[in-house]
Amino acid sequence: MTKYLEAVYLLSLTRNVARRMLEDLAEHLGELEELPGLADDELARLPLPTGVRGRLIEAMHGCDPASDIARMREQGIAMLAIGTADYPELLGDCSDAPVLLYCRGRLEILEGEGIAVVGSRKCSERALRHAWNFGVELGECRVPVISGLALGVDGASHEGALSVGGPTAAVLGCGVDICYPPRHHELFQRLSVEGLLVSEYPPGTEPHRTHFPQRNRIISGLSRGTLVIEAPMGSGALITARIAADQGREIFAMPGPALSPQVAGNHHLIKSGHAKLTETLDDILVEFGTNRSALLDLAGGRRRTGAIVEPAVREDGSREPGPAVAAGALEPDEQRVLAALSYEGTHINDVVRRLGMNTAQCSGLLTMLEIRGLISSASGGYYVRL
Numbered sequence: 174m175t176k177y178l179e180a181v182y183l184l185s186l187t188r189n190v191a192r193r194m195l196e197d198l199a200e201h202l203g204e205l206e207e208l209p210g211l212a213d214d215e216l217a218r219l220p221l222p223t224g225v226r227g228r229l230i231e232a233m234h235g236c237d238p239a240s241d242i243a244r245m246r247e248q249g250i251a252m253l254a255i256g257t258a259d260y261p262e263l264l265g266d267c268s269d270a271p272v273l274l275y276c277r278g279r280l281e282i283l284e285g286e287g288i289a290v291v292g293s294r295k296c297s298e299r300a301l302r303h304a305w306n307f308g309v310e311l312g313e314c315r316v317p318v319i320s321g322l323a324l325g326v327d328g329a330s331h332e333g334a335l336s337v338g339g340p341t342a343a344v345l346g347c348g349v350d351i352c353y354p355p356r357h358h359e360l361f362q363r364l365s366v367e368g369l370l371v372s373e374y375p376p377g378t379e380p381h382r383t384h385f386p387q388r389n390r391i392i393s394g395l396s397r398g399t400l401v402i403e404a405p406m407g408s409g410a411l412i413t414a415r416i417a418a419d420q421g422r423e424i425f426a427m428p429g430p431a432l433s434p435q436v437a438g439n440h441h442l443i444k445s446g447h448a449k450l451t452e453t454l455d456d457i458l459v460e461f462g463t464n465r466s467a468l469l470d471l472a473g474g475r476r477r478t479g480a481i482v483e484p485a486v487r488e489d490g491s492r493e494p495g496p497a498v499a500a501g502a503l504e505p506d507e508q509r510v511l512a513a514l515s516y517e518g519t520h521i522n523d524v525v526r527r528l529g530m531n532t533a534q535c536s537g538l539l540t541m542l543e544i545r546g547l548i549s550s551a552s553g554g555y556y557v558r559l
Contacts, residue, residue: 312339
């Protein structure tokens with residue numbers, strides 16, 4: 174098995190090596206384990222595209238695979254080669270699965286069947302709240318949350334899962350030793366210990382714009398279903414949804430405000446019949462023959478208490494989204510103000526006029542609702558219900 178891993182590692186360094194190429198090589202050589210010991214003249218006769226063959230020869234001259242693998246193990250980086258028992262089964266079912274995965278963190282997370290949570294980087298506060306809540310609920314049910322560590326929806330879903338000790342894996346567009354985006358340094362470190370970092374790119378590989386669409390097939394490939402939280406038309410989240418459909422996986426999409434460009438992609442997926450309209454976790458789980466209550470019982474009965482959980486504070490002073498307090502726990506005046514707000518946005522003057530309050534009283538109640546995580550302030554005196 175060691176020689177097999179060395180062979181797959183060498184091939185992964187050549188880039189763009191597909192599973193079919195490994196199969197052709199194994200047939201040509203008798204077994205892939207023969208590859209690391211081949212001479213240059215034997216390498217020149219391998220059934221590979223000219224460019225791949227040239228890069229393979231270059232890689233074999235430029236590295237010692239056994240030493241590289243040993244060094245990575247010392248750094249806590251595991252390597253999972255396709256065709257081995259350690260390689261995640263769900264991803265292995267995909268025809269375009271990468272031949273090698275580099276991983277840091279809890280490998281057992283890949284033994285579960287996850288749900289991908291994806292959405293826009295420049296998302297609304299409402300989307301952050303939903304991503305966090307789905308991360309929390311999936312985490313409590315011990316269903317792995319699979320996403321991409323990007324700003325916005327990705328980061329919120331990872332942090333929601335981590336907040337309850339749930340399993341979550343981030344698929345990167347760079348090496349697992351490089352944090353991108355830099356603003357997620359703390360989350361990156363937590364995932365390397367409490368969760369899992371996954372990449373098809375060798376350590377030291379810098380992020381590149383072409384890597385991110387490529388890594389989306391791994392996000393969906395590791396998941397039984399893909400949930401789109403918020404995606405405008407042209408969003409990378411829609412690329413992930415399309416790939417998930419090609420892989421034969423389920424697609425789920427949350428609805429949003431009518432005519433809002435931020436959720437135009439969601440509504441397109443729903444209207445075209447490519448995604449199931451999804452409001453709660455049970456809308457997803459029912460497709461797989463289970464529900465949240467059953468999974469909570471299986472996971473040991475971890476349930477949310479409904480108590481307020483103060484969101485973490487980011488380095489820039491903004492707050493991470495946290496689980497909202499139940500509306501039933503509000504004071505009567507707070508409930509009235511909350512009911513007067515729309516999900517599209519309501520101006521404070523309209524609330525004052527509708528409820529017959531003075532502006533100072535209304536402003537104080539709005540501030541409390543925002544602290545409780547039920548609304549978000551917008552520019553021009555508008556407030557948005559989350």
